[in-house]
Amino acid sequence: MTAALRTRDLAVGYRTRRTRRAVLEHVNLAVHPGELVCLLGPNGIGKSTLLRTLARMQPALWGSVHLGGSDLRSITNIELARCLGVVLTERVAVEALSVRRLVELGRYPHSGWFRRITDSDRTAVEWAIDAVGARHLAERDFSRLSDGERQRVMIGRALAQEPVLLILDEPTAFLDVPSRVELIGLLRRLTRERPLAVVVSTHDLELALRTADVVWLFMPGGELVTGAPEDVVLAGNLARAFEGRQIRFHPEERSFRLVTGDRGEAVVHGAGLRARLAAAVLEREGYAVTNATAADGLVVHARETGWRVTNDHTERSGADFASLAAFLRGRRTAS
Amino acid sequence: MTKREAMTLVGLVTLLCVVFLLSLVLGSTAISLHRVLMALLGTPSDGTSAIVVRTIRLPRSVTAMLAGASLGIAGLQMQTLFRNPLADPFALGISSGASLGVALVVLSSGYGAAAAFGSATGIRGDALITAAAIVGAALVLGLVLIVSSRIVNPTTVLILGLMFGYAVSAVVTVLVGASQPERLAQWAQWGFGSFSGVTWQRLQLFGPLTFFGVLIAAATTKQLNALLLGESYARSMGLAVRRARLLTMLSASVLGAVVTAFCGPISFLGIAVPHVCRGLLSTSDHRVLVPAVVLMGSAGALFAEIVSLLPGSAGVLPLNAVTSLMGAPVVVAVLLRSRRGVVVG
Numbered sequence: 001m002t003a004a005l006r007t008r009d010l011a012v013g014y015r016t017r018r019t020r021r022a023v024l025e026h027v028n029l030a031v032h033p034g035e036l037v038c039l040l041g042p043n044g045i046g047k048s049t050l051l052r053t054l055a056r057m058q059p060a061l062w063g064s065v066h067l068g069g070s071d072l073r074s075i076t077n078i079e080l081a082r083c084l085g086v087v088l089t090e091r092v093a094v095e096a097l098s099v100r101r102l103v104e105l106g107r108y109p110h111s112g113w114f115r116r117i118t119d120s121d122r123t124a125v126e127w128a129i130d131a132v133g134a135r136h137l138a139e140r141d142f143s144r145l146s147d148g149e150r151q152r153v154m155i156g157r158a159l160a161q162e163p164v165l166l167i168l169d170e171p172t173a174f175l176d177v178p179s180r181v182e183l184i185g186l187l188r189r190l191t192r193e194r195p196l197a198v199v200v201s202t203h204d205l206e207l208a209l210r211t212a213d214v215v216w217l218f219m220p221g222g223e224l225v226t227g228a229p230e231d232v233v234l235a236g237n238l239a240r241a242f243e244g245r246q247i248r249f250h251p252e253e254r255s256f257r258l259v260t261g262d263r264g265e266a267v268v269h270g271a272g273l274r275a276r277l278a279a280a281v282l283e284r285e286g287y288a289v290t291n292a293t294a295a296d297g298l299v300v301h302a303r304e305t306g307w308r309v310t311n312d313h314t315e316r317s318g319a320d321f322a323s324l325a326a327f328l329r330g331r332r333t334a335s
Numbered sequence: 336m337t338k339r340e341a342m343t344l345v346g347l348v349t350l351l352c353v354v355f356l357l358s359l360v361l362g363s364t365a366i367s368l369h370r371v372l373m374a375l376l377g378t379p380s381d382g383t384s385a386i387v388v389r390t391i392r393l394p395r396s397v398t399a400m401l402a403g404a405s406l407g408i409a410g411l412q413m414q415t416l417f418r419n420p421l422a423d424p425f426a427l428g429i430s431s432g433a434s435l436g437v438a439l440v441v442l443s444s445g446y447g448a449a450a451a452f453g454s455a456t457g458i459r460g461d462a463l464i465t466a467a468a469i470v471g472a473a474l475v476l477g478l479v480l481i482v483s484s485r486i487v488n489p490t491t492v493l494i495l496g497l498m499f500g501y502a503v504s505a506v507v508t509v510l511v512g513a514s515q516p517e518r519l520a521q522w523a524q525w526g527f528g529s530f531s532g533v534t535w536q537r538l539q540l541f542g543p544l545t546f547f548g549v550l551i552a553a554a555t556t557k558q559l560n561a562l563l564l565g566e567s568y569a570r571s572m573g574l575a576v577r578r579a580r581l582l583t584m585l586s587a588s589v590l591g592a593v594v595t596a597f598c599g600p601i602s603f604l605g606i607a608v609p610h611v612c613r614g615l616l617s618t619s620d621h622r623v624l625v626p627a628v629v630l631m632g633s634a635g636a637l638f639a640e641i642v643s644l645l646p647g648s649a650g651v652l653p654l655n656a657v658t659s660l661m662g663a664p665v666v667v668a669v670l671l672r673s674r675r676g677v678v679v680g
Contacts, residue, residue, distance in 0.1 A: 055571065057567065057570065057571070076573075077570070077573045077574065077575055078573040080573065081571065081572050081573030082573070084571070085571070086567075086568070086571035088567055088568065088571075090565065090567065092564050092565065092568070093418065094563050094564060094619055095613065095619055096613055096616075096617050096618050096619050097563065097618060097619045097620065098618070101618070101620050102564075105560060105561060105563070105564065105572065106572060108557065108560075108561050108572040108573055108574065109572060109573035111557070141617070161572065
């Protein structure tokens with residue numbers, strides 16, 4: 001299969017008049033049609049720099065980027081725009097423009113100097129509007145949409161370019177949680193429905209790990225780890241990438257939690273959601289929840305009727321988790 | 336084009352026709368519409384009114400329309416390019432450059448010599464002023480363009496233009512401070528602005544210059560539309576951003592400079608007309624905005640001219656004052672009406 005995007009010994013970074021400062025070197029990447037790639041890493045490590053270099057918004061320091069088989073340096077702006085659509089973090093401020101006309105702007109690389117809209121342009125625009133589920137928004141004014149709707153429309157505009165590759169730099173940055181999940185879900189659907197490759201940088205790590213086909217993980221020290229999310233998790237790279245902070249990565253749940261456990265160990269008896277929520281309360285209050293019965297640990301029973309703690313030579317119980325949390329906080333002040 | 340947009344354009348054409356005829360009818364003395372039409376159609380008739388219409392009012396009105404359309408288009412280009420609602424044709428210091436040229440000619444002690452040179456070579460005083468304004472504007476424009484070609488951020492270019500303008504204005508103020516009262520009067524006269532100074536003969540230069548400037552804008556609507564989303568997005572959609580920016584700044588500035596040179600500094604038309612058209616049409620699509628701005632700019636300039644001539648009286652208001660008094664409230668109203676108040680650049 002031909003790669004939609006391929007890099008050869010790429011180095012990205014900044015150049016001033018005399019110096020070149022690379023944030024990432026010897027990068028050999030390939031993105032295939034139908035793949036959703038999530039780019040992960042802490043802030044300021046160079047995710048945007050890499051994406052901007054892949055999109056030719058800044059030059060590579062060394063090495064090359066190939067898009068659909070041709071070197072980025074050898075193609076014109078128009079040719080590039082026909083292969084590559086871009087969605088950026090920046091909020092677009094445009095007064096008074098309908099969604100359809102905004103999506104129509106994506107036809108720029110396909111239309112002539114005078115921008116005469118042809119039938120094939122119209123077809124592409126309507127298709128793009130449908131693809132991002134913005135049919136009901138088509139006549140609305142773009143500036144009056146919600147942030148999530150706006151990003152969907154901006155993706156629709158990029159799709160109207162009929163690209164083989166879509167690059168998105170933190171498109172979920174301003175969105176609320178449901179919109180984030182929807183947006184990543186939309187990108188995933190797009191890669192499934194057509195041979196489109198998508199590279200997206202995001203801070204929604206857990207969402208990315210659940211959704212991406214491939215993750216590119218920026219490691220401290222300028223290394224880029226790539227692979228299926230599960231392989232990256234198994235190799236322990238995620239824990240390493242974000243280590244040294246007050247959080248710990250839990251591979252089983254593929255999620256981060258605050259480092260806790262300073263209050264000793266605790267065991268939860270019970271099953272189902274109640275048991276898991278009781279464990280969540282214990283963790284929040286600083287207990288390390290274990291499976292084994294600890295000698296001097298706290299034992300919490302989670303039942304249909306509520307919770308019961310049988311330690312400290314006393315027995316306490318309550319109906320809801322608020323009272324459990326209050327009890328645990330009370331123990332902290334007592335001890 | 337939606338039905339609303341088509342209707343609005345038709346409305347603007349009608350408005351322009353009405354104001355155009357009004358500008359020929361009204362003046363220090365009113366000439367009946369019948370006589371105006373006869374004069375226009377070339378019917379040999381009553382001598383004086385036909386001469387007044389053909390040699391005074393018609394060139395004045397044509398000048399007003401060309402100037403209004405030019406300033407409106409240039410303002411639209413600058414507002415889109417810089418994504419700033421307060422950008423206008425003079426944002427890059429063009430009018431300051433023109434004033435410097437005029438100030439040097441009118442106020443400096445060399446004026447006597449220049450006038451002598453002018454009369455010797457057959458160039459009249461106002462033609463000399465026009466030439467000076469063009470040279471001044473071109474110098475400032477060239478300087479800004481050279482410096483701005485090294486700058487990536489468009490907002491920086493805008494600020495650069497403003498700073499150039501301030502610096503040049505300061506030089507002009509120094510010249511004004513040091514000059515003699517009788518020369519100040521002539522200087523002030525130019526600063527008032529007027530469409531009356533452009534005769535048929537001078538229209539032969541003014542007409543084509545402004546026409547081609549507007550034509551460039553009309554031919555680049557696609558590029559202007561791409562710029563609506565900002566330069567990064569425009570580039571990602573295949574626009575050669577630097578070239579488009581240079582072409583847009585050049586055509587807008589030349590339009591501003593030419594109008595300033597021939598008619599004096601005319602404020603607010605360039606800012607107000609694009610805002611009014613956006614408000615009327617509820618769209619930022621340049622395929623509709625460009626024709627609307629041409630029509631509205633022409634009508635607005637004609638209207639300002641009619642008001643400044645105080646129909647029925649011998650007095651005249653400074654044109655610049657009329658456009659400011661008309662334009663400022665319009666800009667305020669448009670900005671207050673828009674949801675966010677100010678478009679974020």
